[in-house]
Amino acid sequence: MDVSDLLQVGASKQKSIQVEKEIPLDIDIGYLTATDPNPINEDEYKNDREEYLQSIARDNAQLLINHLFSLPITSSPDGPLAKLPAPTTILPRAKPLPKPKPPTKWEKFASAKGIQKQRREKKIWDEEKQEFRDRWGRGGKNKELEEQWLVEVPTNADADHDPVKDARDAKRKRVAKNEAQQLKNIQRAERSNASADLPIPAKEREKRKTELDRDLAQTRVSTASMGKFDKKFEGEPKLRGVKRKFDPNEKSADAEKASALAILSKLDTSSRPSKRARAAEDGDNVLNVRKAIRHEKRTGGPPGRDSKARSGKDSKGRSRKGR
Amino acid sequence: MLRVVKPKNARSKRVMLAREPQEVEQAKTCIFVKGSTTGERLNGVMRDLMALKRPNAISFSKKNTVHPFESTDSFTFWGQKNDAPLFLVGTHSKKRPHDLTFIRMYDSRVLELCELGVDAYVPMSDFSGRKPPPGHRPLMLFDSPLFDTHPRFQQVRSLLLDLFNGEQIDAITLAGLEHVVQVSVGPPPPGFTNESDAELPVVHVRCYSMRFLASGQRIPRVELEQIGPSLDLSLRRHQAPDEDMWRAATRKRKMEKKDVEKGLGRKRKNVGVDDAGDMVGRIHLGKQDLGKLQGRKVRALKEERGPKRRKVDEE
Structure with missing residues (x-):
């Protein structure tokens, strides 16, 4: 037997990977999905349903596999890896898209003032020891005063003056202050997020609430004594007037320019x-x-037609003033 | 003052971060909720679907008095607690026997509901085929034109796709392709349109394991073997998604700069695909300098030369 014959016999045993379809499949390879727009064959379906469904599934799976194997393939330790394009089917997300983190108070200030962020090195040069030391942590430079074996005491110090304790307290205070600032930044961020997320009815309720508060405040000062001798309820909040508000000291140059120009445009009446x-x-x-x-x-x-009317007198010649 | 939840240790911080909205989302977790009464059939269906959905599946196997179309409070709560945006609820009543309800959430709120009745069911254990190990992604086939045209079937398609294949991935190992989920629709009654009140045709869900045979080419020949579960589902009540919510849920992330530079997202100029499916580009060249064009060589057109150059021997 010839080799070519053997090859032919082998080839005839292998089945084809070609599939004929009247309407081509709608393949979304990003989700490994195909939608077959060909209508179902009712006779075959009624004849032997399982067999028929399986034959369709095989054909469509073959088409999908053909498409998958034609994608750019790279090798990996787990075998060949097919690179998938982005899916085209739109599926809803589980959660909304992440929002950019709102800037902290310092970041706002820094951007207004044009302060560039500088990377703080962890190591710091120690002039006395002539070496680099950690800025913080074990043996850090910030614990210098606490770890000194001998500290100079000022002459007017109390009898129980403890310089090490003072230094430690000061450091703890700084840490606590930083933590409080962090917390405030988080709260500020959450508040701005919450107000943006409120649905419309909630926003309306907020608005109505402020209106009611205003009305209530007005009634409280609407008696003859301006509310001075009215009976106070327990837990009634004190009335607070409108607080004067000033512009912040630090302000971006653009905003300042805009406000100045707004005033100028009001002054210049001739052009209006x-x-x-x-x-x-x-x-x-x-x-x-x-x-x-x-x-x-x-x-x-x-x-405009009657000259008398224009001169400010009625038909009887009396001045209209004082009537 | 707003209450700020601050993680107390690194572990809870990691969990909190993982639960925050992500730009590219992980596979959706599904909770399989057993209603107050479920029969053997529904228990089997839930067990088998859960086997396919694993590891992103949570079982609520105790009895729960839930009625998804009446109140969705419990689902909102469970979804938040377990960070799960999908639910499959099995309930059984005289009016709606063997009832399977899909619930999809967005932002811990119910987006849509779809109720299916299990008319026939053959469990996975009745088939001898090789069952797929957990975590493998199936190929999904939707074999009916109705999945493109009819809103009810579009919803079914979207939900099933989200259940099994909803995660967006960059690449897939070809050796890890194990099974196929086929969803097909029975023949619709004559004169069936989107608006007609006629009973909707049955949805068949079949699962097969795949075998790759040599075909003499690089692409293998695919052979299928049924592994179950096989379900015949009829469409019952449904609740379409709220339009605003759907719009919010399908909002796309902004293209990354490198993607935009690659030409994604924006219309590429002068590049198209012709009828044969080949990419065709149009290139714009500069204006041709006709002065340099070589015409016929005629003596009269020759440029005036100076006096004849003499050859100079440099040596």
Whole structure:
């Protein structure tokens, strides 16, 4: 037997990987998914359902595998690895997209002032020992005063003055302050997140609440004594007036410029059109209806035609002042 | 003052960080909830589906008095506690026997519900085929045009895809392809349209294990063997997702700079695909300098030369 014959026999035993489909499959290889738009064959379905479904599944799986094996393939310790493109089917997320972290108070200040972030080295040069030491941690430079075996005591110090304790307390205070600032930053971030996330009804409720609070405050000072002799309820909060608010000391240059320009534009009245000119611009509001009616009642003629009316006197020649 | 939850140790901090919204999400965890009454059939269905969904599956095997279409409070709570956005609830009643309800959540709120009745079921244990080990991704086949056109079947497709293959991955080991999940729809009644009130056709879910045979080419020949579970499902009640919520849930992340530079996300100019499926590009060249074009060599057109150069011998 010839080798070519053997090869032919082997090839005839192997089945084809070709699949014929009337309408090509809609393949989303990113999710390893195919949708077959070909309608089902009702006769075959009724004849032998399981067999028929399996034959469709095999054909479609073959097509999907053909597509998978034609993707760019790299080798890996677990075998060949096919690189998948991004999926095209849209599936909903489980959680919303992550929001960028809001800046801390320092970061805001730094950006307003244009302060660049500098990397703080962990090691710091010790002039006395002539070597680099850790800034913090075991044997750190920040514990220098605490770990000194001999400390100078000022002459006016108390009898129980403990310089080591003082240094340690000061350090603890700094740490506590930093922690409090961190906490405040987190709270600020959460508050800004929460207000952005509120659904519309909740926002409306918030608005209504502030309105109610304002009304309540107004009623409290609406008695004859301005609320001075009213009976106070237990736990009634003290009325607080409007607090004056000032602009922050640090402000970005752009904001400052904008506010200054806003004031300037108000000062420069000559360039602004006058009220009448502005009224004339909107075609509908040429006639001041209210004024016209009032004039009509008093004089019985349209405004602008009667010279007497313009001079500020009615038809009987009396001045209108003081009426 | 807002209450700030601060992790007390590194472990809980890691857990908190893992539960925060991620840009690219992990596979969705599914909770399989047993209702107050479930029969043998439903228990089997839940057990088998859970075997396919493992390791991202949690079983609530005690009896729970839940009615997903009446109140979803418990699911919101459970979803938050277990960080699970998918639920499969099995309930059984006289009115709705062998009832399987899919619940999908977004941001710990219920996004949509879909109720399916299990009409027929053959458990995994009845088939002798090789069962897939946990954590393997199936190939999914949706064999009906209705999955593209009919809203109810689109929902079923989306939910099943999310259950088994919802995770976005960059690459897959070809040796790890083990099984196929086929979802097909029975023949629709004559004159069936999206609006018609006729009974919706049955959904068949079949699972097969895959075998690769030599084909004489690089791509292997695929042979399938049924491994179960095989389910026949009928569509019952459903609740479509709220439009605003859906829009929020399908919002896409901003393209990374390197992706944009690669030409993704934005329309690529002058590049297209022709009818044969080949990529065709159009290249713009500069203006051609016709002055340098070589025409016919005629003596009259020759440039005037100076006096004839003499050859100079340098040596």
